[in-house]
Amino acid sequence: MPHSLSPESTPAGESSREMSQAEDIKPEPETQDATMEDAPSPPAPAPTEKSRVNLEELFDDDDSDGEFASSAPVKSEEEASQPAPLKITSRSSFSDPEIMRAFYQRLFPFRYLFQWLNHSQTPANDFAHREFAFTLPNDAYLRYQSFPTADLLRKQCIQMLPSRFEIGPMYSTNPRDRKTLRKASAFRPLMKELVFDIDMTDYDDIRTCCTGASICHRCWVFITMAIKVVDIALREDFGFSHILWVYSGRRGAHAWVCDKRARLMDDQKRRAIAGYLELLKGGDQGGKKVNVRRPLHPHLERSLDILKEHFQTSILAEQDPWASSEKSSHLLNLLPDPTLRAALQKKWDSAPNRASASKWADIDTLAKSGALSKTSKELLEAKQDIVLEYTYPRLDAEVSKKLNHLLKSPFVIHPGTGRVCVPIDTRRVEEFDPLGVPTVTQLLQEIDEWKCEEGEKKVQDWEKTSLKPYVDYFRKFVAGLMEEEKPALKRERQEGADAMEF
């Protein structure tokens, strides 16, 4: 067996089989979702994960005072043996192996993750045949991992300390056995949650506050709007009810639709849903991105209603997308009426720094004053299209279209920011603050600072931290899902029993 990895790159005690898995390492895991979302904006392509992480730390220097994660031995005070409390200072970096180990050992909710994917308490193939893919600290990418129970997954995480791991589909056989099968066709994906990925990079041409990897509260609104529109469509139109939204750790969000009906969908159906939700077509040179027929489909009508308010506040006022003359010429191109275009151009040329809100109002004012050669209906429709172009969710649709696409697991740590990928409560989606999401170092400190109160029963480590509300939310979500799957399970058994009686 070719041992292509250097010895120190693989944790000791790893079995040879895991070595063989390591051969599947992709040289450039760019196609993987999590990586794409980590990728910085085009102007600054980072060749390796390492340097990217370093770049990140320059931005988020609240966690590390210029001290980079390195392979250098950790400080002696941090080497305290487990489970004795680990001393975490604000000086430690979130990608230190010790931090990762402590996180997997003490904070990661393996139990609920298991229940979530297994749909019942007792271990079953739903979980055992599920593919996990690990990204190891040396950036090796390890696919087709699978685990019979939550404990074994936990064990391997602690052993390998993956910087993150992704979840793939459940297969017809155990992914680890795939090479021992006589027929390749016996190994095929059976089910996976329907997933969505919304990433801020897709909004770069319309957001003015930040670019690339960084986000602020102002541009997070794009994600909030997207979650609202997609969530309601999935519930109202498709009738799904178990939808888990997860913060991707930096500047995006993922959705996991966990209903059984959704999990069993083939690629064609996934493509259908993605197509239903996708609206914006065409790249940078494509010109007008929204071209929909009238009357608007009810889904778009509803979306437009939701988005209209945000357009006034978040887009016109906060983003101010047409402030510069270069940007406002794009707005002009979206209007169908040449007479009106010329009138607007003239007006804006004389007042170069006019705010977007005023420019938007100018359209109607000038149209009313007679600079309109087309019907007002056409203008209204064009304006609706513009609202949609600036607010409608921009999905990374490829992620949703394939049954066997991998997506980063909830609750792992984003390697760039150190933040935990926590679930987002859709009932309070407006309140969600991506910059307030706890980082791993912060959480470990919270454990240390926690004071045991007298007479209290044993408390889980995650309960001592600000991760608690997120885990609680996840637990409730999983419980709801299991509750729904239970009767179905019973019924199946019942039918099985009936079939036996002749």
Added chain:
Amino acid sequence: MIRHDYSRVDSKRRANLSHKKKQFAKAEFQEQTYEHRLNFYVLPPTAEITLEEFEQWAIDRLKVLSELEACTFRNKGPEETAEYMKSILEKYLPMRSGTSKGQHLHEERKKDHYSHFILRLAFSATEDLRRRFSRLETMLFQLRFKDDDHIERQKFVRSLNLEWEEVQEAEKRELKEKLLAAAGGGMRNREEQEWFKVDWERVPLLVEQRRVFLKRGKAYVPQREQMSLVVAEFTKTLDEALELTSRALPRLDEDDRLAPILAHLSQSFTAPDAAYSSSDANIDGLSTLTANSIDTLSQNFPLCMRNLHTTLRENSHLKHFGRLQYTLFLKGIGLSLDECIIFWRRSFKLMTDDKFTKEYRYNIRHSYGDVGGDSNRRGRGYTPYSCQKLLTEPLPGPGQTHGCPYRTFTPDNLISVLQRVGVNERDVLKTVREDVGKQRYHVACNRVFEWSHKREIKKVKDDGSWNATDLDTIVHPNTYFKRSWLLKHLGEGNAGIVNGGSGDTMEE
């Protein structure tokens, strides 16, 4: 699997029934009533029919199906096809609507039902046949579905129990705006303002294009999309049934009365050159062909063969598929094997005898069925390729010249080739260019034929010596040659002898 046993009366059980009691024995299976004109063919027939009926009904249906197939490759549009098929359906497989009550109705539907199942037996053997059969049956079903009476159609759809829920008036009123908006507007008449609910998973394409209204997992499909759904369901059911039938087929071998009929039926369907008849080879007035006469006769060849002939003369060589296509055509016009070998030997004039014998002779003999496997020899080699075959095979690669020039040539090259063979009227060339643009290669070819024989055609029409079927659309290169030759040799004592259009050569 087991269900299919219903279709056969267990021979053993029947033998056990005593003679004397036989007249008192009740029918073991219920007669079907055929409430609807349309049929999903779920239940196999169970009553007895005579062997003659068995064969005749199957042949009639086969005729309908092959005409339908001809329509597709003539690139007829749905309306054209419906129009064309009307008389054929009327003749071979009439199906009146439910409003005309009577004994005939039952008989017609019974014939339709039985013939479908007979052909199903005949055409389930290979994947290829199954696919073709299913495609044509689907077309037939679609055709009938379309011209079915609106009320009857609704009744039929309801009887299918496809788990479609009709949207009730109250709900329709409540959701009216949304339903209309999703359907894209433009629904004026009442008939179109009907919707039904299905799980959205059954109409993924409509969902993807946002052409249906969705509510809690149900798609509200407008009436006008219904047909595609019913038809998809029909195809699905039929495909599954054919698969099952093919597995049950080996057991049918026991019956030595049906097997030959079925084999015969499927054979005449297998040959994609159903439109070719050996009578095409016997042209009265045409003296026995020799290798030397081909050059002269090539003036009467259709463009595809003429192109091969020219290329052969220019290069003294043709690539494999071109040779095959041309050899079969020559065989079809009546060139004997020996003459054919001579023809090719002389044509490949840059080649040594040794090389020719080693590499080419066998293939020519194989085409004639002189060598090769048992079945090849029994069938006297392959049948000459029809237009359909030429139009559906893969496009020629570099250096290859086979296929239909109307399809394989760029329009500009095609026009210049046509001009070279004497088609020089601008209007004709213009319409040919249009036809080719619309992929109606066949129409273009027939247009050229009509133009280059317009004087002769007028003559035979005027004196009434040729009837309409003699001048039917040409769908086979050999028919092209035969008709062309006869028209150009009118008045040589053969004008009345044309027989066999493309249509009635199926049983051949």
